[in-house]
Amino acid sequence: AAELHWPEERQRKMAHYLPPAIMALFAPRPPIPFKEPIFKRKMYPYSGVAGFVKNLKEYDHPPPVKQETPQEVRKKIKDAKTKAYEEKLKKAVEDWDPKHPDNPEMTKDAFKTLFVARLNFEITAEDLKQEFEYYGKINKVHLVKDKKGKSRGYGFVEFESSRDLKEAYKDADGRKINKRRILVDVERGRTVKNWKPRRLGGGLGGTRKGGKDVNQRFSGREPPANERGGDRRERRDRGGREDRHRDRDRRDRGDRDRDRDRDRRRRERRDDRERDNDGRRRRDDRDRSRERERRRRRY
Numbered sequence: 001a002a003e004l005h006w007p008e009e010r011q012r013k014m015a016h017y018l019p020p021a022i023m024a025l026f027a028p029r030p031p032i033p034f035k036e037p038i039f040k041r042k043m044y045p046y047s048g049v050a051g052f053v054k055n056l057k058e059y060d061h062p063p064p065v066k067q068e069t070p071q072e073v074r075k076k077i078k079d080a081k082t083k084a085y086e087e088k089l090k091k092a093v094e095d096w097d098p099k100h101p102d103n104p105e106m107t108k109d110a111f112k113t114l115f116v117a118r119l120n121f122e123i124t125a126e127d128l129k130q131e132f133e134y135y136g137k138i139n140k141v142h143l144v145k146d147k148k149g150k151s152r153g154y155g156f157v158e159f160e161s162s163r164d165l166k167e168a169y170k171d172a173d174g175r176k177i178n179k180r181r182i183l184v185d186v187e188r189g190r191t192v193k194n195w196k197p198r199r200l201g202g203g204l205g206g207t208r209k210g211g212k213d214v215n216q217r218f219s220g221r222e223p224p225a226n227e228r229g230g231d232r233r234e235r236r237d238r239g240g241r242e243d244r245h246r247d248r249d250r251r252d253r254g255d256r257d258r259d260r261d262r263d264r265r266r267r268e269r270r271d272d273r274e275r276d277n278d279g280r281r282r283r284d285d286r287d288r289s290r291e292r293e294r295r296r297r298r299y
Contacts, residue, residue, distance in 0.1 A: 093200050098189035105142045107158040110190035112139075112165050117154040117185070119143075120178035125155070131177055132157050134262045136164025156187060171258065 068076070098106075107113045116128065125143040132138060136159050143155040159165045165186075172184045185204070188195045196202025 089201060093196060096196070096200060098195075107140050107142065107156055107187075109158065110187050112159050112162050113187040114157045114159065114165055114168055114172075115154070115185045115187050116157060116172075117183045118180060119151065119153050119155065119182060120180045121151045121153055123151065123178050127178075128155055128157065132159075132168060132172070134258075134265060135159070135168040135172070136161055 114132070116132075119128070123143075125141045128143060129138055129141040132141075138157060139160050140158040141155065142158075144152045146152055157168075159168070169184060169186060172182070174181050174183075176182075189197065
């Protein structure tokens with residue numbers, strides 16, 4: 001009997017030397033939990049649809065109602081917005097009057113007024129006047145602004161002489177002012193019949209027609225020489241290669257002369273301002289010295 005119980009005693013003694021993870025492998029399983037039996041309710045007997053076919057034949061079907069597709073809904077919304085915008089634009093065109101006498105910013109003579117567009121938004125009316133004084137005496141400069149007082153990128157310059165206007169119209173188009181090339185044109189609102197600005201569906205600009213293939217990619221009224229169309233025969237008919245070189249040299253020479261004259265006028269104006277400032281400063285020093293001497297004599 002002692003020999004029969006020896007393995008169990010040895011097992012109990014060896015259990016002290018085994019880790020808990022190994023002892024868990026020899027532990028008895030927990031008892032199986034009791035589950036109540038499933039109650040099966042009685043199901044209704046299923047049948048086919050053959051018995052309802054006669055009812056379907058006697059049923060009065062309503063006409064089908066066509067539902068709008070998402071594409072049709074979007075098109076309907078777009079058409080409604082387009083119609084509302086056209087009505088608003090039509091009313092704005094009827095109310096627009098460039099010759100309204102109550103406009104205080106309107107220049108006096110429309111035939112001496114130059115339209116300047118694509119301006120830098122940081123430029124001021126004084127800067128614009130200083131740039132165009134090179135072509136002649138200016139009566140008025142109007143820089144168009146929005147309700148918040150910010151520049152809208154275009155303005156009007158009224159010259160004293162129509163000759164100065166023509167010179168600025170021919171020469172200033174495409175010039176760079178504050179790192180942006182400008183566009184100049186005559187004022188058409190009061191000189192062209194039935195003229196409408198860009199915001200009312202008119203204008204002559206071609207920079208916002210559609211995609212990159214149709215939009216204008218150059219600054220100014222006319223494209224540069226390297227982007228003009230036409231084949232070699234057409235260019236030869238215009239005057240030939242020598243005439244083009246001669247015209248280009250003449251144009252470059254004229255540009256250099258104008259730049260030289262403009263620089264000389266700017267230097268002269270700067271020298272005049274410095275001379276006036278020096279004279280004013282000397283007069284102020286002289287007046288202060290006289291006042292100081294008068295006070296010294298009084299006391």
